[in-house]
Amino acid sequence: MSTPPEEPTVDDKPPAPLLTLSDGLGPVIDTPAGLADVVDRFAAGHGPVAVDAERASGYRYSARAYLIQLRRDGSGTALIDPTMVGEMGALQEVIGSTEWILHAATQDLPCLSEVGLHPGSLFDTELAGRLLGYPRVGLATLVETALGQALRKEHSAVDWSKRPLPEPWLEYAALDVEPLVALREAMRAELDEAGKSEWARQEFDFLLGFEPTQRAEPWRRTSQLHRVRSRRGLAAVRELWIARDTIAAHRDVTPSRLIPDAAIIAAAQAMPTDRAALLATPGFTGRGASRHAREWITAIREAAALGEDELPARNARNDGPPIPRAWAEKDPEAGQRLALAKEAMTELSEHVSVPTENLLTPDTMRRVLWTPPDAAASDLVTAVGEALNGYRARPWQVELTAPLLAEAILSARAATA
Template sequence: MNYKFIESESELNHVCDDLLKEKIIAVDLEADSMHCFKEKICLIQIASAKEAFLVDPFEIKKISSFLNVLENNDVMKVFHGSDFDIRSLDRDYHVQVNNLFDTEIACRFLGIKERGLAALLKRNFDVDADKKFQKVDWAQRPLKQAMIEYSVGDVAYLVELQDIIHGRLKEKKRLAWAKEEFEIQAQVRYENNHTFPLFKKFKGAGKMDNRSLAVLENLLQMRLSIAQKKDQPLFKVISNPSLMTMACEKPLTIDRILKIRALSRKQADMYGNLCVEAVVKAMELEHRALPSYPKTRRPKKDDLIQERIKRLKKMREKLSGSLGIEPGFLLNNAVISCVAAENPATPEELLKIEQVRQWQVEAMGRDIISLLGYCRA
């Protein structure tokens, strides 16, 4: 596909005036989350059916004309796996993407298991997509020619792919189902994971004792400070498994850190003293000053509710096979638990349950209500 780098705000405004006349465009983003602490959008790729445009947000600071395109309800925006992109656009530009079509989500309604863009391009267009640039530093300038061509490839076929998938959804009478999910996806927003206490976002922290949590929190805050100063992602400073090891073992010397293999020698030379200091401070805290993990009150197990959950899961597996939709997407466990607890008697009551979609009620509402009625009998 022919592509063009947009080199000025006025040129972008002109291109966006033309894009507003299109019925459908493709959009993708490249970011630097693998290389920087404060991730940011590094390249914006846009494509109509005939031509692609690349926008460098480092060069063009004001992209309001493109944001207007994203918010326009008359132009369909095709993304593939849009969750990261939607959140990034919200973080950097506070923009709402309207009239979204997500080809990855759409594939879920068609029972397509290999939903990666490379697999879809190979299957539908016999195109071999080279994904070696997925993890490169997109903040580097100048961009290599191969990186530019890779970025164009991510949007070059999306409009045509959307047309194919759209047709298959219509054939299966699932287009409305997909549209409902697109609208929900368009509402996701960026979440800052660096809020204190940091252990609340750390996997496995909920099972730790209070003293270990104190050690973990000190280590997490130490790593966060280093990452900010070095402008590096957290995992490139110290990995989560390393922090977990130190929180559990509570090493008070660098030698001990090395013995339990929590850090490499190079890491120990750079961060060993800071880690020891973090552990020592946590060990010196009085018991009353120790943090505790927020406990969520779980309702007492009710035999009837457990029976409903068991039967709903069996029903889900059966319907998954007949509908050709993966079980976890068809009805996830959290929703099943809510449905079992609420025990709705009608499809209308079922739809009132939080997180239950209209398409789910259409697809299996009668089966769910019938099963729950059987459980009551």
């Protein structure tokens, strides 16, 4: 017996129309002459420039850009192969003084800077979404929510170092900049309406000086490191990680394609010292494991030969406060400060519809609360604000959060007096 179709519910909505390229798909610009034409086109355009870049994350060691997408009203869209076109000074002269629109700018600014492209000002649609309280801030979600169109994302994790690039990939890349100008206009209007335009301006200006964090001991980010109990084993992890990183950089492949983190952990536990034992260790399979077996064994032997004073500490060096769960034991008043501040920040986040981590980075909040300013109650808000300024908090963040942190400090002080 057939079943009648379900009645649509009030929540059912027709699918959003698929975003398409308004100007069609042009050729990839891969010659100096082609780049000169792009420079002329974008010099004749008007308004901000939508910018995106594609890297080969998961395939290559470097974070270089393998494709740069630009779009501007009056100029159309350009897909540029930065590995082929040569020096980009002329393009920088044309677009460097105008506003760039990017999505998740911190992902693309370093690789764009590497080829000599630097914005004079910018608008980050992902960050704008966070300031506006959007629960999800991926580009496809924002385009559908703000513009009512669907954006395909099926090629987001492909190997952009591949040549020639398939046409479907190029269409995907062009679509990433197609809606950015309209999206920026819609989100700018929302920021104005919410009274958050100045917050956004300060955040976008701050991004102009963004530089990726350089970790002191990057090998400690090896997955499952906690399974290695001894300092000697940690030394093996370190030496294997360094050997893998060196080889990966030389070959320009992502490190995990040589051997996975799980293999490093297994070798640090078993400490194999010959090829047969190494290749019998879990994770040491495939070409990367066997081809570089000598380097892996050398790394393990070097770790085994280290003196006790040369072995790494069990825990990472840390110039900041202890981990939050240890505060109450190490300093009860500090633990109280942190608990009160977290509660107040959560309430503020809900009130202004901004995630707590965008109101103030957790690291900044913890540093100020672990060693609060030594100031009288009447001067504490100002003193906390100065401390926040020292950690590069923006003025809008200081205005909102300094009173809350000061209140937490005073309340904890009174409760433990």
